[in-house]
Amino acid sequence: DGGITQSPKYLFRKEGQNVTLSCEQNLNHDAMYWYRQDPGQGLRLIYYSQIVNDFQKGDIAEGYSVSREKKESFPLTVTSAQKNPTAFYLCASSIAGLRDEQYFGPGTRLTVT
Amino acid sequence: GDSVTQMEGPVTLSEEAFLTINCTYTATGYPSLFWYVQYPGEGLQLLLKATKADDKGSNKGFEATYRKETTSFHLEKGSVQVSDSAVYFCALRDGNDMRFGAGTRLTVKP
Numbered sequence: 289d290g291g292i293t294q295s296p297k298y299l300f301r302k303e304g305q306n307v308t309l310s311c312e313q314n315l316n317h318d319a320m321y322w323y324r325q326d327p328g329q330g331l332r333l334i335y336y337s338q339i340v341n342d343f344q345k346g347d348i349a350e351g352y353s354v355s356r357e358k359k360e361s362f363p364l365t366v367t368s369a370q371k372n373p374t375a376f377y378l379c380a381s382s383i384a385g386l387r388d389e390q391y392f393g394p395g396t397r398l399t400v401t
Numbered sequence: 402g403d404s405v406t407q408m409e410g411p412v413t414l415s416e417e418a419f420l421t422i423n424c425t426y427t428a429t430g431y432p433s434l435f436w437y438v439q440y441p442g443e444g445l446q447l448l449l450k451a452t453k454a455d456d457k458g459s460n461k462g463f464e465a466t467y468r469k470e471t472t473s474f475h476l477e478k479g480s481v482q483v484s485d486s487a488v489y490f491c492a493l494r495d496g497n498d499m500r501f502g503a504g505t506r507l508t509v510k511p
Contacts, residue, residue, distance in 0.1 A: 292444075321498070330490065330501040331445075338497065346498060378444055386496050387433040387452060392444035 290315045292393035299398045309364045309396045311379035318384040320362035325376040373400045403428045407491045407502035422476040424491035432495035434474040439488045481509045
């Protein structure tokens with residue numbers, strides 16, 4: 289089955305540590321996205337990538353970094369510079385068109401204490 | 402910039418009641434419009450979409466019509482079930498990213 293996988297489902301880290309969230313898709317989509325969701329709020333875009341080896345900052349990129357070395361993979365690193373990293377992180381992908389739907393992974397819940 | 406506003410929740414209904422969740426948008430171009438559903442602890446699932454004015458998206462008994470004159474895309478269902486309890490997001494896309502509403506939590510009681 290085609291889809292998007294995110295791992296792990298739950299992640300716990302101590303303050304001051306960097307942590308990397310995994311996102312893999314086998315939909316053959318060119319574009320991939322990372323969103324952050326806080327309780328009772330909508331989704332906010334962190335980074336997106338339209339093609340391999342290229343990515344763009346979204347609305348809340350500070351304290352995060354990404355890479356896109358393969359079409360299938362778009363890992364997100366939450367750095368120690370992110371002031372409030374505890375949140376639910378969602379990865380999505382879509383075909384390259386500018387008006388098409390995005391498909392979402394199951395999410396990773398990150399808790400930093 | 403483009404944005405989406407949807408009715409605040411939570412919404413609580415009895416089983417078999419009629420559902421409407423309002424969604425309006427602001428866009429400079431001609432976006433595609435979407436409704437997504439999120440169950441607890443999960444990612445978003447596409448519920449339905451419409452790509453141009455007067456299009457009606459439908460799926461699993463849910464419907465929404467792209468109204469350009471009122472810049473709206475209200476979600477409706479004639480008879481809700483307990484299993485419809487979830488958070489519903491309205492979204493638009495006309496470019497590299499997608500803009501989401503804040504979400505409306507629906508609880509359906511038996």
